[in-house]
Amino acid sequence: MSAARVGVVTFPGTLDDQDAAKAVHLVGAQAVPLWHADHDLKGVDAVFLPGGFSYGDYLRCGAISRFAPLMDELIPAARAGLPVLGTCNGFQILCEAHLLPGALTRNASLHYVCRDQPLRVERNTTAWTSSFGEGQEIVLPIKHGEGRYVASADTIAELEAAGRVVVRYVGNPNGSTNDIAGITNEAGNVVGLMPHPEHAVEELVGAPSTDGRLFFSSILKKLVNA
Amino acid sequence: MARVIVDVMLKPEILDPQGQAIARALPRLGFGGVSEVRQGKRFEIELDGPADETALAEVRKMAETLLANTVIEDYSVRVEG
Numbered sequence: 261m262s263a264a265r266v267g268v269v270t271f272p273g274t275l276d277d278q279d280a281a282k283a284v285h286l287v288g289a290q291a292v293p294l295w296h297a298d299h300d301l302k303g304v305d306a307v308f309l310p311g312g313f314s315y316g317d318y319l320r321c322g323a324i325s326r327f328a329p330l331m332d333e334l335i336p337a338a339r340a341g342l343p344v345l346g347t348c349n350g351f352q353i354l355c356e357a358h359l360l361p362g363a364l365t366r367n368a369s370l371h372y373v374c375r376d377q378p379l380r381v382e383r384n385t386t387a388w389t390s391s392f393g394e395g396q397e398i399v400l401p402i403k404h405g406e407g408r409y410v411a412s413a414d415t416i417a418e419l420e421a422a423g424r425v426v427v428r429y430v431g432n433p434n435g436s437t438n439d440i441a442g443i444t445n446e447a448g449n450v451v452g453l454m455p456h457p458e459h460a461v462e463e464l465v466g467a468p469s470t471d472g473r474l475f476f477s478s479i480l481k482k483l484v485n486a
Numbered sequence: 487m488a489r490v491i492v493d494v495m496l497k498p499e500i501l502d503p504q505g506q507a508i509a510r511a512l513p514r515l516g517f518g519g520v521s522e523v524r525q526g527k528r529f530e531i532e533l534d535g536p537a538d539e540t541a542l543a544e545v546r547k548m549a550e551t552l553l554a555n556t557v558i559e560d561y562s563v564r565v566e567g
Contacts, residue, residue: 320555327552356555363558365496370503410500410558435501 311348351452362411368435
């Protein structure tokens, strides 16, 4: 069969699309560039929503991107089971699009945080985390000013009870409720997290680990076995 | 022509670190007697026509759809007169 095709979306102001495409390539999948203004998912098998400052973060992070033409295609496709991973600004967009519950707002410290962040993988049964061991501790870069995960008390209780917290900070960098770094939807095909797996795939560039690769190998494994 | 104001505020239960930073700065500047500050956004919407009930319903829909994220924010709509 031909290589699994993972779409990488570029909005105006996206920064991490090239790293994401590289990471997709490194695990043996084909990266397919997707443009925010197109009504076209190009028949991809999965979608990566990278980080950056789409539409300048105007109004709220992800608030404008959520209405991009591409999102008109992506939102129903994700609801129908298409695997989607959003990191950083991508996570913010998924929350604004209501594909994931809650919201990401200003870090409690008000400081932009840029560091190598220890994390614990709490759930390894999503489309994007199956290559991890349960409870595996990893290190990924974080770089955000608005990464504090908040949601209503009911939503937090529901996420915790259903095991939908995918990644948790070990040492909370931004004041996120319950140290939540990443979550999934009910079906486990849509995952959002603030840390950056796509920046932790090659030691050559000074990444703190290559733990990020396992997000990409997870999706490849799922697509090849599908 | 009418102007409609939409105020958007973080819900009371959501921590507002920007408001807190302002509250901490005020005493340093000699302003006393402030127990709390919360920061929000104000949108001024200029309508082509009058601010009748139909137009206001449309503005409320704008607020729900785009201006506010109702997961973490409340909004209020009023006509500036």
